[in-house]
Amino acid sequence: MKDVHGLNISHQSILNYENSVALLLKPYVDHYPYELSDQFCGDETYIRVGGRWHYLFFFFDAVKKIILSYPVSDNRDTQTAILAIDEVLMKFKEIPEDLTFVVDGNPIYLLAQHFFAQHGISFDIKQVIGLTNEDPVSTEYRPLKQIIERLNRTFKGNYRQTHGFGSEQGSVSFVTLFVAYFNFLRPHSALEGKVPVLQPELLQLPNMPARWAKLIGLAQDWIEEQTA
Template sequence: MDIIMYLIQLIQYQYKIIGQLLNFICKYIPLKQWSFDDSHSPKYQKFKIDQLPKIISYKQEWDWKDLISYYQKRYHKTIRPVFRHGECNVSEDYRCFSCNAPFQYLMWNDGKKQSQLLCKVCQSRFQPSSESRFNKTHVLKCPHCNHTLVHKKDRKHFIIHKCVNKKCPYYLHNLRKVDKTDLTSDKYKYKLHYIYREFQIDFFKMDINSLPKNASSLSFSKFDQNVMGLCLSYKVNLGLSLRKTSQALNDIHGIKISHQQVANYLKTAAVCVKPFVDNYNYEIGNVFTADETYIKIRGIKGYIWFIMDAAKRSIIGYQISDNRGVGPCIMSMRMAFKHLKELPEKFKFIADGYSAYPLAAQQFFIKSKGKMKFDITQVIGLTNDDEVSKEYRPYKQMIERLNRTYKASYRPTNGFHNIDGANYDLALWVAYYNFLRPHKHNKYHVLNEVDALKNISNMPGKWQLLIYLGQQSIKKIQAERFNCS
């Protein structure tokens, strides 16, 4: 009897604890957002990337002469011109919009109204005054319900097509996952309909080897190449501003040089070094991690995109942009995939919850015709609320640590005057990070050892040799372009 009372008390105690836990969950955790498995917030849903639509082509590849020959061979049927009982009132200028048949094969399809023509060859019906139906080369259809997509909005780089079918299985499935209390007030927050973004700009034809403008030459009149190496060492390696670099050269070495001349030297060095850094054949692994951070350009927010090889931690893709769209994301990913003919086995691309990365991966799949197919593993939020975040959080922390390392060198600049200044500063910093900076996780060695730099004992000399290697890369690129042309 005592055992039964003890068990009853234990059950009541457990029931009390369960009730307290339920109160805590209902108070602090919004359960209605758990219905979406990829994010706890509905604001991420409208950026979700759907699968590709069905493309129905309406292009007529056969000419009227080919059709007549085909009918003769396949069905032993000869298509002759229209036999007219009276005077022909079909204009000689009329031709079939579909197969381009001449007026001899056209007839009026609506009797005395004479507003619609019928082609005897391809059986197409059309109005002579309008050809809008035949101007369409293709139509986009929803992959879930086969409903034609509607052109909804025009963005800067793409067009948004939307499936407006209320009986679409995709729409009904998402609608059932939304809390009934949100159907009247907060329904617009959730992405319910199928959406496809059609890009109008081909980011795969843009030049990723952009160089800063207005750089000075390497013919020194007042100073020599050693002074240029000192400027790079103080500005890039030590993270000094332009004016403090000028002051350090004067106080330590007795070299009186203006901060503007220091900036000119840095631009020249960036022009030479960037081709070597961008075209270097990095030994990369099968895990890439990416992120974007913001900077200030004339007081306006700009963005820097970084893509890092998680195994060696080299920066293999980077880009500066004035927007956070998918275009700069594609450009940085093109730089990262530059030397890859095919993706490594078990390839992983890890990023945050921003929609530009899945959309860029979708464009790579389209452009490569299915050869570059990979998924984006998205680590969302700051806490490990799901198994994906627990497993891939260390990779996300790598790229976040890289952002903080760059920000430490960027902060003394107080922002850039223009985007060219941001470009040359980033190009020099990436060259320093990949080839000159000792890293703790690599036993205080550089990430990528270049044989020519091993025998140089001081940093100004290494910068001079890096500039020379960049010049050799420029000559090689020019020779390849000349041979191709």
């Protein structure tokens, strides 16, 4: 910023701005009325927070390329799996009868499925186990599992340069901004160079800084409408 614009901005000021913008964008990203497909996959990946390993749970619409859930937890446990799936279920006006999630072999997802079944919410879990196709389920659903693994690699490509996060707030802010960028601003090759969520207000703008500013404005307008 100093070399290009002559502005002397501290690292802490940038962090403060990041946290403020993430706080504004998160409800907009989480409650946006996404148009969804019928193919969903989930996975966990490691991130470093406060010098300790934490876990980021992504759930993803594999067709529309939309991130639907992204909780960060210090445990790789059933409670966080329940939270991650619940954030996906909240995106539906009505839960499909044939809803299926493709995940890895971690038993926490089966336990989460059992939890929701106890509360009258049914869906199927397809577990892709190991690195080779040793069973029919893994053979059929591995392509979906590979899609979520590519998402993890995309995130890691942006995350590695941070060398981890100093606080949980910082990690959640970073992930929130990544999801906002991925869903609303980032062109995707599998969508013929289009962004997953097409918004005319953003598409007509000439560059990425202008689109970021407009997205922040849309989030602020949405919050004001909800609280009016």
